[in-house]
Amino acid sequence: MKNVFRGRLLRAAALLLALILVPVLSGAETVVTSFYPVWLLARNLAAGLEGVEIRNMAAPSAGCLHDYQLQTADMKALASADVFLISGAGMESFLPQIASAFPELPIVEAAEGVPLLSEDGALQVGDAEEGANAHIWLDPTRAILMAENLAAGLSRVMPDRAEAVSANLEALTLRLRALDEQLREGLSSLPRKDIVTFHEAFPYFAQAYGLRVAAVVNKEPGETLTPAQTASLIAVLRDLGNPPLFVEPQYDDLSARMLSAETGAPVFTLDPVVTGPEDPPMDYYETVMLQNMTALQTALGE
Numbered sequence: 001m002k003n004v005f006r007g008r009l010l011r012a013a014a015l016l017l018a019l020i021l022v023p024v025l026s027g028a029e030t031v032v033t034s035f036y037p038v039w040l041l042a043r044n045l046a047a048g049l050e051g052v053e054i055r056n057m058a059a060p061s062a063g064c065l066h067d068y069q070l071q072t073a074d075m076k077a078l079a080s081a082d083v084f085l086i087s088g089a090g091m092e093s094f095l096p097q098i099a100s101a102f103p104e105l106p107i108v109e110a111a112e113g114v115p116l117l118s119e120d121g122a123l124q125v126g127d128a129e130e131g132a133n134a135h136i137w138l139d140p141t142r143a144i145l146m147a148e149n150l151a152a153g154l155s156r157v158m159p160d161r162a163e164a165v166s167a168n169l170e171a172l173t174l175r176l177r178a179l180d181e182q183l184r185e186g187l188s189s190l191p192r193k194d195i196v197t198f199h200e201a202f203p204y205f206a207q208a209y210g211l212r213v214a215a216v217v218n219k220e221p222g223e224t225l226t227p228a229q230t231a232s233l234i235a236v237l238r239d240l241g242n243p244p245l246f247v248e249p250q251y252d253d254l255s256a257r258m259l260s261a262e263t264g265a266p267v268f269t270l271d272p273v274v275t276g277p278e279d280p281p282m283d284y285y286e287t288v289m290l291q292n293m294t295a296l297q298t299a300l301g302e
């Protein structure tokens, strides 16, 4: 009799608990990412998770967030977010605005603890983010660290999904390790190492694969060169033996075309994966990085 009574009591308690918990657990979770590269990682980490929506704040055509101005739609997206995933290392310069508008919103920084390079390419010691280069996702081994941070953040916010997120992280890590291996093999023995880029996005990539960013033209995308800058650049490029010029599909390549015409240096494309299709395949990052490898092989090969 006693056991039956206890059983009934337990069932009643379980039912009560279920009634309390159901509304919480069945509520869809909204994860908002700051921009494209973070979104690509996050949707891999959340693959197959029922009821979890991964929304990207900046449009997939927005590109890097340097000097990005928050829009009304961004604030609306963040108002319904359960967590905000950012790249960090200074990429999201608008962060203080978000922190003050949504003080309760958990923010997960992918760059946390990731070794950073300063804007001049030197490795930064400690966690000094001031003046750090923020394009960390272009080194796949750093992208793994980013994914680990994002996965840990997702698991903190959605503890009931931790196991699935961890399995997704494991699968993503294996893919990124394989990509790193492939890039290492494909780029380590190129006869030439110097590249010239038009956006300071590639130091991490160059360092990882033994290339050298000999010059970065135009720190601000779209900014044009003055005649004096053009003249000194042409002199620098000639001294370097006119290394190939790498433009990005996202940005105006006017100065690249002009420098190419002046020096004879060929122009190629490197994609920093800051823009892309609205519904790309899960391995879009890898695909673009391998296209970059092919471009570098063509440009720096025999």
Ligand SMILES: [Zn+2]
Pocket: 064, 065, 066, 135, 199, 200, 201
């Ligand atoms: Zn950038």
